[in-house]
Amino acid sequence: xxxxxxxxxxxxxxxxxxxxxxxxxxxxxxxxxxxxxxxxxxxxxxxxxxxxxxxxxxxxxxxxxxxxxxxxxxxxxxxxxxxxxxxxxxxxxxxx
Numbered sequence: 001x002x003x004x005x006x007x008x009x010x011x012x013x014x015x016x017x018x019x020x021x022x023x024x025x026x027x028x029x030x031x032x033x034x035x036x037x038x039x040x041x042x043x044x045x046x047x048x049x050x051x052x053x054x055x056x057x058x059x060x061x062x063x064x065x066x067x068x069x070x071x072x073x074x075x076x077x078x079x080x081x082x083x084x085x086x087x088x089x090x091x092x093x094x095x096x
Contacts, residue, residue: 005089005093008082009021010038010041048069048072048075049073
């Protein structure tokens with residue numbers, strides 16, 4: 001990571017604004033923490049996807065179950081998209 005490159009972190013401020021890290025190293029404590037959070041979010045997304053598929057496959061699932069599954073899937077998708085943007089920005093920065 002270059003000195004002037006900002007990394008989009010996998011979390012937001014309490015009011016939902018993006019957080020960025022300015023660091024000269026991809027191996028700083030905060031960078032490594034962000035890597036761990038990203039991995040946990042991706043793992044969680046896989047579990048949410050499995051659960052949502054199960055709910056959608058259950059013809060007896062009620063509205064509450066479907067709404068819960070959709071809410072969690074939306075949250076996970078938001079996390080995954082933030083990770084994709086962050087990683088894409090870092091790939092582009094590495095190409096320059």
